Amino acid sequence: xxxxxxxxxxxxxxxxxxxxxxxxxxxxxxxxxxxxxxxxxxxxxxxxxxxxxxxxxxxxxxxxxxxxxxxxxxxxxxxxxxxxxxxxxxxxxxxxxxxxxxxxxxxxxxxxxxxxxxxxxxxxxxxxxxxxxxxxxxxxxxxxxxxxxxxxxxxxxxxxxxxxxxxxxxxxxxxxxxxxxxxxxxxxxxxxxxxxxxxxxxxxxxxxxxxxxxxxxxxxxxxxxxxxxxxxxxxxxxxxxxxxxxxxxxxxxxxxxxxxxxxxxxxxxxxxxxxxxxx
Amino acid sequence: xxxxxxxxxxxxxxxxxxxxxxxxxxxxxxxxxxxxxxxxxxxxxxxxxxxxxxxxxxxxxxxxxxxxxxxxxxxxxxxxxxxxxxxxxxxxxxxxxxxxxxxxxxxxxxxxxxxxxxxxxxxxxxxxxxxxxxxxxxxxxxxxxxxxxxxxxxxxxxxxxxxxxxxxxxxxxxxxxxxxxxxxxxxxxxxxxxxxxxxxxxxxxxxxxxxxxxxxxxxxxxxxxxxxxxxxxxxxxxxxxxxxxxxxxxxxxxxxxxxxxxxxxxxxxxxxxxxxxxxxxxxxxxxxxxxxxxxxxxxxxxxxxxxxxxxxxxxxxxxxxxxxxxxxxxxxx
Numbered sequence: 037x038x039x040x041x042x043x044x045x046x047x048x049x050x051x052x053x054x055x056x057x058x059x060x061x062x063x064x065x066x067x068x069x070x071x072x073x074x075x076x077x078x079x080x081x082x083x084x085x086x087x088x089x090x091x092x093x094x095x096x097x098x099x100x101x102x103x104x105x106x107x108x109x110x111x112x113x114x115x116x117x118x119x120x121x122x123x124x125x126x127x128x129x130x131x132x133x134x135x136x137x138x139x140x141x142x143x144x145x146x147x148x149x150x151x152x153x154x155x156x157x158x159x160x161x162x163x164x165x166x167x168x169x170x171x172x173x174x175x176x177x178x179x180x181x182x183x184x185x186x187x188x189x190x191x192x193x194x195x196x197x198x199x200x201x202x203x204x205x206x207x208x209x210x211x212x213x214x215x216x217x218x219x220x221x222x223x224x225x226x227x228x229x230x231x232x233x234x235x236x237x238x239x240x241x242x243x244x245x246x247x248x249x250x251x252x253x254x255x256x257x258x259x260x261x262x263x264x265x266x267x268x269x270x271x272x273x274x275x276x277x278x279x280x281x282x283x284x285x286x287x288x289x290x291x292x293x294x295x296x297x298x299x300x301x302x303x304x305x306x307x308x309x310x311x312x313x314x315x
Numbered sequence: 316x317x318x319x320x321x322x323x324x325x326x327x328x329x330x331x332x333x334x335x336x337x338x339x340x341x342x343x344x345x346x347x348x349x350x351x352x353x354x355x356x357x358x359x360x361x362x363x364x365x366x367x368x369x370x371x372x373x374x375x376x377x378x379x380x381x382x383x384x385x386x387x388x389x390x391x392x393x394x395x396x397x398x399x400x401x402x403x404x405x406x407x408x409x410x411x412x413x414x415x416x417x418x419x420x421x422x423x424x425x426x427x428x429x430x431x432x433x434x435x436x437x438x439x440x441x442x443x444x445x446x447x448x449x450x451x452x453x454x455x456x457x458x459x460x461x462x463x464x465x466x467x468x469x470x471x472x473x474x475x476x477x478x479x480x481x482x483x484x485x486x487x488x489x490x491x492x493x494x495x496x497x498x499x500x501x502x503x504x505x506x507x508x509x510x511x512x513x514x515x516x517x518x519x520x521x522x523x524x525x526x527x528x529x530x531x532x533x534x535x536x537x538x539x540x541x542x543x544x545x546x547x548x549x550x551x552x553x554x555x556x557x558x559x560x561x562x563x564x565x566x567x568x569x570x571x572x573x574x575x576x577x578x579x580x581x582x583x584x585x586x587x588x589x590x591x592x593x594x595x596x597x598x599x600x601x602x603x604x605x606x607x608x609x610x611x612x613x614x615x616x617x618x619x620x621x622x623x624x625x626x627x628x629x630x631x632x633x634x635x636x637x638x639x640x641x642x643x644x645x646x647x648x
Binding site for chain 1: 362365366367386387388389392393394396397398399400401402403404413414417418461465473
């Protein structure tokens, strides 16, 4: 009896903590969202109140969508994020497979070398990266961004995925070898489906910094045709006057695609099909 | 067809030698079991035969053809794993047919062979299911079916029954024995369970620390163990080992006698001892006694016997049941 009461108290406490954390995390998003539907005066006069019929205004969204280029910005952000994630997952998983599956000289050293990238921020290399991109004629292209983000995402991907790959049963891979599957088929058809939850985790961790990044778009691809959403929103933030309606509307819009991607990946997170593969 | 020759197979991981020169010949249609304690290299040896591990040196020949550099799929083998290793995303039917599909066999032929194997293992009702929807015993039958479908020259079993519970283990053991009779295929089977080894094998290979200790039929190993290790490994409860000097034998360092070859009496006998513990198993009674002359020994009596701890009893070995081992632990002629 006392144990049941105790556990109710404990779950209650855990839930209270989680709810508190959720509220704290969601509050800025909520604030951004409600203020994006208010007129300029209302934003400053009562930033915490929800829009009322008197203060409701779509002026921010009109400005953003009227700007015309925002569709392009969204498209750019989307292309860069999706292609980068795809490349990070593909190459990350391949490297992780090699590191966890094959015994070769320098295996551990290679694993450490690839993991060091987690600790050293890629921005330290910005100057060299810019010089490289200039030399390769890639400045103001989405390719430049994709390359940089792929490099940025790989260390964590290799690290997480190789840990997961180690948990995939050797017997299963060996059964595949005896059945005549090539190493590529074993990787793509046996191993990848089993580590899908890990792939989704990596995708989420990789996606958010890429989508939100301002630094590299500003430096490598500031041209009108290659602006991302985060960079595009900056035109409303001036040195003297900031068009808060437009900024908040742009940010609210920018949340949506990333939310959609997150929902897609989190479904994968839950849908593990490992059950029953091995005892 | 399906003979196997191993010639001085060695396998080392760095400086650690797992297999120290294995020579073995398996004839067509034989059921050979590798048995030994964990870490003795029996699974490594099986994997070397399968081609999943490369031997550091030595040669593997299947049907007289050197297969050292042949991919596992091309060796004409099939393997059943301890963990079943079924493809989780494929149905039972596709699991069993994948090997043939990879080999580019026509669909009708695959269908036919899978159907035959499935009915042989009574798996017909489950063909459309995925492994997750099967019980442990059914999964292992699917794994065996996957091996049968390939019609291999050699069946390799890597502790296939270890994950099953006791009742299923007996059933599946019978099933494997039946398969061996009906398919007349060559089978190599790894286990650490001596009951499986004794009941299934035509020939048992006892391995210890990367070396073959003895090869022989189950009864050979039981009746004529070549050395102390095999004598102790085969038979349960374990053979009693008595210091030769204690029995006044100058040549033998160790004398072995199986628990079932000792008689027990309350009145008289060779070795007087006090009962330490008694295990009543119904069919057998196992008596542990501490004797002044020979130390702690185990006696296995058939049927029920009313001995209790602290009873004073006399044990007498049956005539001709002693195994004498020399200073090198090998049996004395």
